[in-house]
Amino acid sequence: MAEDRPGQDPKLPEDARLTSLDQRLKQAQADEAVRTGRAGKSADKNQQLGNRVLSYLIGGFAGGALIGWVLDRLFDTSPLLLITLMLLGAVGGFWNIIKLANQRPE
Numbered sequence: 001m002a003e004d005r006p007g008q009d010p011k012l013p014e015d016a017r018l019t020s021l022d023q024r025l026k027q028a029q030a031d032e033a034v035r036t037g038r039a040g041k042s043a044d045k046n047q048q049l050g051n052r053v054l055s056y057l058i059g060g061f062a063g064g065a066l067i068g069w070v071l072d073r074l075f076d077t078s079p080l081l082l083i084t085l086m087l088l089g090a091v092g093g094f095w096n097i098i099k100l101a102n103q104r105p106e
Helices: 016-036 045-075 080-101
Strands: none
């Protein structure tokens, strides 16, 4: 019932052409990454932390403003809920940043 199983037969030796093709493919991908400038340039921890802080600030303001605007339209209390929830969103964003700053480094 070897026909039912996909892939190569484990009893057969590995094909040198496939190994060579894998090596050439990996080399071509590495060359392309160098050519396009993506080789080894992952974001460091400081950049990731900065992006996280920025997302907390923007998310708090924008989320609070959006929810406040929708509730103002719904209850016709313009701009009371917009301002209140935007400030609460900002406070929540700063609270998350404070909690992030108090974490021990890994």
